[in-house]
Amino acid sequence: MKLIDISKLMPDPEWFEKAAKARKGAGARTGTKRARYISGKSEIWTELRPMMVQMSAGKCWYCETKIKRDYHDIDHFRPKNEVEGAESDYWWLAFDHTNYRLACPFCNRERNDDEFPKVGKGTHFPLLNPSERATCPEDDLSREIIKLLDPTNPGDPDLLNYNEYGLPITSSNACTRELKERVDESIIRYHLKCKELVNSRRTIAANIDKYVQRINDGKNVEACKENLRCLIQPHAEYLSHARRCLCKHFEHQWVQDMLATT
């Protein structure tokens, strides 16, 4: 997970007008009529998709997978129509651009994987303090302690790490029980143990070790360095994992230089 600067998502004034009108419309309805009304206005959030795709070079904000063609979902981080295990939803944030996260279908949609039943975010939005859940626009969202890591929240992406086998683990920054709980919940909800993801991360770790070894042995140095640069350039998939893997070889000056300049 890489930090996404949500302040760079800047819709134009016309969009804000449309969003305000739709929010008013949603506020004038209740129950299933409101849910239907909101779902019928999906063009409002999908209009921002190209801008969101550009912000992460087409990668999912949760798992950093490059999303093929136009299979980008826009996840409402605080769910717009229904929240698993809660009696209320966050309808008033349906047209709030700061509530949008670009997601691949694996992270965004609840599914039953062969190995893992009921993974994916779906309508889940668990809190560590459910009694403080906001239930109306007047409630203070900052009182909620969200159990899911948020790629737009500075500090959250660095709580997650991956081991040499590509499996997601808590990083050393997750030093309290509460932070560990947040990482564990996010691993399930964003389906970060998905076999394909684990294999891709493991391959990256193995390739980085292999290229570093070859460079240290003086074999195909320039080609190996170019391969490493490709793995850590900003558009690369699983970039945060790749950079951490290369950081393990930080004792070499050329690694320090490469990390500083790529």
Ligand SMILES: [Zn+2]
């Ligand atoms: Zn994803």
